[in-house]
Amino acid sequence: MLVPSVSLCYIEEKERRVLFMEQITVSGDSNRITGEYFEQIAIELRQLDCVPPDTSMELFGKHFETPVMMSPLSHLKPLESGVPGMTAMAMGAVLSGSVMWAGMGDEAELEDILSTGAETIKIIKPYADRDLLYRRMSHAKDSGALAVGVDIDHAFGDCLGYPMKPLSFGELAELTRAAGLPFVVKGVLSIQDAEKCVQAGAAGIVVSHHHGIIRSAVxxxxxxxxxxxxxxxxxxxxxxxxxxxxxNAFKALALGADAISLGRAVMPVLNESGPEGLSRYVKSVTDELKQAMYRTASPDLNHIDPSVVHILN
Ligand SMILES: Cc1cc2nc3c(=O)[nH]c(=O)nc-3n(C[C@H](O)[C@H](O)[C@H](O)COP(=O)(O)O)c2cc1C
Structure with a gap:
């Protein structure tokens, strides 16, 4: 099987600036293991005394209709209408009252995204060129991003010709101090890193294996x-x-997430039916989440009892 190295990069050739389905199919076994784990998690029903649930959430001082957010993607192809893919995604986030996240794109892309009015968390690569990292971070702040962060798991090899380098704890602490915005660390996949993020002053973490950045990821x-x-x-x-x-969103929230993100799932939707279709999709995911909350007597996102889910086997 074709498996990318730890320098997993979405775009190795410019021509592949399409839906990236090729890369998605070569992510080793981590996505399969993760999918099978979801299937092991079962939901019990608590239908007496249940009330219509509220799926809205407050995040970093803003109000959102749903905890179903956009994952930070990058380099999506433009829609047929000519609207850049990431801008269209941001428009979908606005329509559905959801949080937008932006990935590796450049400063102009982020400005386009923010011009839609989307509340956006900008995730910057751990560029070996730390000056570039800091420039991108202050640009995000000056442009009005909601929060900023780094995907610490994309720290090896290079991406699109940009060498990457792992962050030290000291560098992370310095970044969170300098950010001037809530700082989010993406790609946390251990208690150790999560605790270091707290000590470094991070405001949030994304528990993620980056759709299989390593094989056999937990x-x-x-x-x-x-x-x-x-x-x-x-x-x-x-x-x-x-x-x-x-x-699956409900399972994640019940097990401890404050909010979840959709990554690869939004790409075909966006491609086929644009921002409106994306908004309908996010609303349908939110409706299904709401049904699960209703049937488990979970009145709002802060009151989902973890004991409503069971790990079978
Ligand atoms: C085309 C594509 C581009 C991505 N670009 C970035 C990026 O620039 N920064 C980042 O932190 N994650 C990036 N990711 C990873 C996603 O944010 C997400 O962590 C991953 O896809 C797992 O979520 P999923 O299983 O819902 O797709 C990208 C993923 C895809 C498929």
Whole structure:
């Protein structure tokens, strides 16, 4: 099987600036393991005394209709209408009252995204060129991003010709101090890193294996309860990887996530039906989540009892 190295990069050739389905199919076994783990998690029903649930959330001082967010993607192809892919994604986020996240794109792309009015969390690569990292971070702040962060898991090899380098704890602490915005660390997949993020002053973490940045990655939901126990009172916990429906979103929220993100699942939707279709999709995922909350007597996102989910086997 073709498996990318740790320098997993979405775009090796410019011509592949399409839906990236080729790369998605070569992510080793981590996505399969994660998918199978989701299937092991079952939901019980608590239908007496249940009330219509509220799926809205407050994040970094803003109000959102749903905890179903966009994952930070990058280099999506433009829609047929000519609207750049990431801008269209941001428009979909605005229409659905959802948080937008932006990945590796450049400063002009982020400005386009923000011009849609989308509340956006900008995730910057751990560029070996730390000056570039800091420039991107202050640009995000000056442009009005909601929060900023780094995907610490994309720290090896290079991406699109940009060499990457792992962050030290000291560098992370310095970045969070300098950010001037809530700082989010994406690609946390251990209690150790989660605790270091708290000590470094991060406002949030994304528990994620980056759709298979390494083979045999532990499913984010496997670690989530222990990460929640260790750091859940100190920072926001977000989760992605393999979430494409409201029941999987519910499982993640029940096991300790404050919000979840949809990554690869949004790409075909966006491509086929644009921002409006994306908004309908996010709303349908949110509706399915709401049904699960209703049937488990979970009145709002802060009151989902973890004991409503069971790990079989
Ligand atoms: C085309 C594509 C581009 C991505 N670009 C970035 C990026 O620039 N920064 C980042 O942190 N993650 C990036 N990711 C990773 C996603 O944010 C997400 O962590 C991953 O796809 C797992 O979520 P999923 O299983 O819902 O797709 C990208 C993923 C894809 C598929």
């Amino acid at each position: 499913p984010p939901l496997f670690l989530l309860p222990s990460i929640k126990k260790a750091v859940g009172r100190e920072l926001k916990i977000f989760v992605d990887c393999g979430i494409d429906n409201g029941l």
